[in-house]
Amino acid sequence: MQFDSLAFLAFFLIIAALYWWVPAWHQRKNVLLAASYLFYAGWNPYFLPLLVITSLIDWRLALHMGRIASQQRRKKWLIAICTMNLAVLGYFKYANFFIDNLNAMTASMGLPEFGFQSSVALPIGISFYIFHSLSYCIDVYRGGIRPTASWRDYLLYVAFFPQLVAGPIVRWTTMGEQIETPRPFLTDRFILGVALMVVGLFQKIVLADGIFAPVANAQFDQSTFDVGVSVWMGALAFTGQIFCDFAGYTTCAIGAALVLGFRLPVNFQSPYAAIGFSDFWRRWHISLSSWLRDYLYISLGGNRGTAFTTARNLMITMLLGGLWHGAAWTFVVWGLLHGLFLLLERGVRRLADTRSLGPAGVIKPLGWCMTLIAVVTAWVFFRADDLGSAVAMVTTMFSVSSFALTDLANIDFEAWWSAAIFAALLGQQLITRDRPLQAMLEQLPWPLLGGMLGAMLFLISTTTGQSNAFIYFQF
Numbered sequence: 001m002q003f004d005s006l007a008f009l010a011f012f013l014i015i016a017a018l019y020w021w022v023p024a025w026h027q028r029k030n031v032l033l034a035a036s037y038l039f040y041a042g043w044n045p046y047f048l049p050l051l052v053i054t055s056l057i058d059w060r061l062a063l064h065m066g067r068i069a070s071q072q073r074r075k076k077w078l079i080a081i082c083t084m085n086l087a088v089l090g091y092f093k094y095a096n097f098f099i100d101n102l103n104a105m106t107a108s109m110g111l112p113e114f115g116f117q118s119s120v121a122l123p124i125g126i127s128f129y130i131f132h133s134l135s136y137c138i139d140v141y142r143g144g145i146r147p148t149a150s151w152r153d154y155l156l157y158v159a160f161f162p163q164l165v166a167g168p169i170v171r172w173t174t175m176g177e178q179i180e181t182p183r184p185f186l187t188d189r190f191i192l193g194v195a196l197m198v199v200g201l202f203q204k205i206v207l208a209d210g211i212f213a214p215v216a217n218a219q220f221d222q223s224t225f226d227v228g229v230s231v232w233m234g235a236l237a238f239t240g241q242i243f244c245d246f247a248g249y250t251t252c253a254i255g256a257a258l259v260l261g262f263r264l265p266v267n268f269q270s271p272y273a274a275i276g277f278s279d280f281w282r283r284w285h286i287s288l289s290s291w292l293r294d295y296l297y298i299s300l301g302g303n304r305g306t307a308f309t310t311a312r313n314l315m316i317t318m319l320l321g322g323l324w325h326g327a328a329w330t331f332v333v334w335g336l337l338h339g340l341f342l343l344l345e346r347g348v349r350r351l352a353d354t355r356s357l358g359p360a361g362v363i364k365p366l367g368w369c370m371t372l373i374a375v376v377t378a379w380v381f382f383r384a385d386d387l388g389s390a391v392a393m394v395t396t397m398f399s400v401s402s403f404a405l406t407d408l409a410n411i412d413f414e415a416w417w418s419a420a421i422f423a424a425l426l427g428q429q430l431i432t433r434d435r436p437l438q439a440m441l442e443q444l445p446w447p448l449l450g451g452m453l454g455a456m457l458f459l460i461s462t463t464t465g466q467s468n469a470f471i472y473f474q475f
Helices: 006-021 025-041 045-066 071-108 126-142 151-159 172-180 187-220 228-259 277-281 286-300 307-325 329-354 360-383 387-397 405-410 413-431 437-443 446-462
Strands: none
Touching: 006 025, 006 228, 025 045, 025 151, 045 071, 045 126, 045 151, 071 126, 126 151, 126 172, 126 286, 151 172, 187 228, 187 413, 187 437, 187 446, 228 360, 228 387, 228 405, 228 413, 277 329, 277 360, 286 307, 307 329, 329 360, 329 387, 360 387
């Protein structure tokens, strides 16, 4: 059940009505837990036991670990928990990648193949719910939270259906108290939740699927990449598509949670208005970037050592962040590129500490332009089918010989329209770069909010074309 399907709309209306009709809080939590498992089973019922069993094991082991006084013994339990979770994630997500590359390597050396082909199916949302469990167990180990004695509360924390399959990655410090404490029905919060769901569906159906995806797919599906303008059009279209697709999902998730009385963390804050790459990662997929920072980068040592160890820790973090998105070399390169961008930014900042690089009125716009160009370039690797295609596209994008004025006449209206909407998206993010969407919606007068949502619903209902699965469902 995708958020943009009629099946989900019917499911959500029934669950929300039943949830608010049931009087007792423990009964409401039962409704949510049952609904979450029903929602997950709608994707593939065969993987539901994996979600339930891993959640129960993590809950029980974390509860036991929290009762141990010895730090050394607690650490051993944490290692066991992390090993189990990462083994589950590694098997389902990376077994195919490992076997395929092993076979390719042996074939290139003239040796027989490894002996078998791997075809392990990927459980939807596994990257997200495993990270939920890991953050909980690590926080228990560090003493930041007390483990909950309620298995039901923990299962609901991991499986809460608005954020189950594609985030945000929510921590117990955010959700624990909300799950333990009855959620009051607040009219303003309910209306804001509905508004966010409409905005999210507009981002997904009208912008991502209706405007950006056709242009991006047409370019990335080419067998050759000779025309620089066309490649840039495709790259910009995918840059718009992935934001509207993923931000659309998380906006829907935050809205659905609000309708049920829960607040989920903001996951995007005008990322294409970022000035610098550290700023970009403070704005893009915030729940993942903060997870990688707090549980991986800092655990590796962060920036507490030498310049070399700091660079090493950063590159490892971004490499694994790339692999988290998918088991392919394109994602590895995407992660490494962002690691290199962050290292380059650190070097520029150190240089700026010793000398003036120019007036702020020039440096800031230049920094924004360079950041955006680098981000768009990296997205090519994220979207491309293979490394060869990505390299060919990027080479064309930055090759003077691939551009000619006559090429502009061959660009169709759909591509120009996509570029115009992307420019409007950039303008909107630059204007509202530090203003959260929820706050802006709350400040709108009711007539204006109603008119805006009505216009969005009209465009949603009249948009035609192929409906694509949310991009982050594959992760």
